Amino acid sequence: MVKFSERANSIQPTGVRRMFDMAGDDTIQFGLGEPDFQPPEIAIKAFTQAMEEGKNKYTTTAGLPELRKKIAEEWSNLSPNLTESNVCITMSGTNALLDVFLAIVDPGDNVLIPEPYFPLYPPDVVICGGEPNLYPCNFDNGFVPKIADLEKLVNDKTVAILYNFPSNPTGATLSIDERDKLVDFAIRHDLWIISDEVYDRIIYNGSHVSFLGAGHDKLFLINSFSKTFAMTGWRIGYILSPDDDAMIQINKMQYYVTACSNDAMQYAVLSALENAPDYPNTMRDEFQLRRDLICSRLNAMDGVTCHIPEGAFYVFPKVEVNGYNSKELALKILQLGGVLCSPGTAFGEAGEGHLRFAYTIDRDGISEGMDRLEEVLIKLRG
């Protein structure tokens, strides 16, 4: 008899992917969270040049020292003592998350995970033998958690709390005051903070509020160049921790998971950081125009309400049509209107009543998609 592990049997493909696989050629795609831009030209050239120069080998596990140094410098305004040894280059944010859970979760431990969530978090914790301990980030509270809810859920097997701001799927950001209350909660319960800040460069008003330098060094900051430089297919990111012992453990995990990141690509990312520092802002400005467009269209539709997201490139409106749950509704919108969005429940049960739209298509596409959506909703309401 063929046997697979309980771990493998217990996790399922994500709902976002399932919808994506059903889309036809003329579908308007609000499904996948990847920028519709190309990486900076200078990074592509640096990538090619590095390969031609023979940078095609294993690197040290933690990655290219110059790149790690550059990343440490970029965060030094928040944590001045950081050095390259506080950074480990990974093959994406996805790889970084797994390394962190592997380093701190034992069987029976639990990790506080926001719901709605980026769909990798709960399975990652399960893969490491732990249990996801879901805390609500509700629409009514601007998708920011309440300390009272966290206090009810934390217990003596809780080892960490994961935050994700700006958030996928909600686009929510944090104020400094809200961040400080969350840090205080983690300190009182002696928890690791895992802060997923992969959208830190896509902030529309004000600046990014990080968990780094906020008074709790028992911290893993997860980041990625996927969204920052539109390099989703390159698979490169990093883990940063001010805690030196934590980095020793992370480097071990990284070694056994994937040995090291891609050699030539690390030179390309270094080049992007050095020579195209404004590239993320240019992309962000375009996302802001799209955000304004999609939110005004959504909020003008009957039975649709959305917060105006302050970061990332997602909007997570409440869309209610009698007789349809979010999965059925997303399917109807795809079948009748040729518009692909993700059901809110692809991000956990708390996403019921919501749909997620990634505004990673041009403004004409957004307008056409919203026209089609509006027609479908009118039709479904009879």
Ligand SMILES: Cc1ncc(COP(=O)(O)O)c(C=O)c1O
């Ligand atoms: C919140 C969040 N974290 C991490 C990731 C992983 O990004 P990557 O693996 O491309 O670096 C994503 C990707 O969509 C994300 O939305």
